[in-house]
Amino acid sequence: MDRLVRGAAVIAVLPASVFPIAAMAQAASVDTGNTAWLLVATGLVLFMTLPGLALFYGGLVRSKNVLSVLMQCYAITCVASLIWVAFAYGWAFGDGAGHNAFLGSGKIFLSGVTPASTAAAAPTVPESVFLMFQMTFAIITPALVVGGYAERMRFPAMLLFSALWLIAVYVPVCHWVWGGGWLQQKGILDFAGGTVVHINAGVAAIVAALVLGRRRGFPTTAMPPHNMTLTVMGAGMLWVGWFGFNGGSALAANGSAGMAVLVTHVSAASGALAWMAVEAYRYGKPSVLGIVTGMVAGLGTITPASGFVGPQGAIFIGLLAGVVCYFATQFIKRVARIDDSLDVFPVHGVGGIIGTIAVGIFVEARLGGVGLAQGITVGRQVVTQLTGVAATVAWCAVVTWLLLRLVGMLTPLRVTAEGETEGLDLADHGERGYII
Helix, strand or coil: CHHHHHHHHHHHHHHHHHCHHHHHHHHHHCCHHHHHHHHHHHHHHHHHHHHHHHHHHHHHCCHHHHHHHHHHHHHHHHHHHHHHHHHHHHHHHCCCCCCCCCCCCCCHHHCCCCCCCEECCEEEEEHHHHHHHHHHHHHHHHHHHHHHHCCCECHHHHHHHHHHHHHHHHHHHHHHHHCCCHHHHHCCCCCCCHHHHHHHHHHHHHHHHHHHCCCCCCCCCCCCCCCHHHHHHHHHHHHHHHHHHHHHHHCCCCHHHHHHHHHHHHHHHHHHHHHHHHHHHHHCCCCHHHHHHHHHHHHHHHHHHCCCCCHHHHHHHHHHHHHHHHHHHHHHHHHCCCCCCCCHHHHHHHHHHHHHHHHHHHCCHHHCCCCCCCCCCHHHHHHHHHHHHHHHHHHHHHHHHHHHHHHHHHCCCECCHHHHHHCHHHHHHCCCCCCC
16 A cells, blocks of 8 residues: 555656656746636637627528528638647747747747747746637637628638638737737737727728628618527627637736726627617617627727726727717718628727727726826827727738739639529538528
């Protein structure tokens, strides 16, 4: 029996004795509480795409296209994950070698990532956890763009465009803002993705809508959501998942994460009520589609500000999001007559712009925020925020347009007229979402 006890003790200490440097490094820097929280947040953000966004978008399209949207969200998740592992993570966050203000380098196929390694951006969690958390952002951003060209882009073109867009648009902007790039050096405040995710996705969606053109029958033919139940279910999943999206961006289980979750919820509620109130005033009845869209507008708009503002700022930002994004949606559809199928630009793009600018104001301590760095005025911070907005809009618009033209030369972008009439479920996948 004594020999068994002694043997068990040897086995228990063997990893630390054989790999003492790795064991000490992990023990010295990694915080288990922070790690546990970021693992949970990673699951929540992936949950936002699958099944949250897939159901939200799936319910909004016509029944003949529901499977195509679900398929697009799933396929983008797979492709983005492998690109992130292959080289995109290194280009976004780098390892120091060849690191510059525009693009990072290194970490090809996650070389150097071990159970004991940590990232410079998150020194208290394992690098594997940090890069997986960031991967979920790289997944949901091109998936959001799907809403701009829903019901008319061919599946092969969609997949190629999404892969190229992730590499050429998302990754550089991610590096600029979070990976030590030039906007981060200028001091931009973007806690969880106002520029990187929402402005990027919104601008890409409206550019895609313009390049592909309108759906057949738009805007004279009514194209209502085919299943609001799916949409409401997906919206609820997005609301819950957004706690990981914003709260996880603190990269620690601390007060910043807690406040980010609080203001995220407050802004979502404010945005939903504001949109509902405008609809009720204009049409006499609030709609279910309106309240969930207002909620998403509130979530997207608070995203860049979530770790920097307090509840008072969150209420104002949410209310502003609900009202401004509502009228932006009306303008795009009814005045500009641009067929951004699922309102990605007026909700995410406009919301991201509002939130990115607003954080420069509501970060002020007297307004309930965390306060600006010493020597930085509100005016100077707002200029920095505007610089980030302008750079993101310009880069995304130009590169997205070029990528669509390139993909269009390699494979047809749009389904045939017959395919659009019968629906992408049959045209692209040979299946039906519902048995008729």
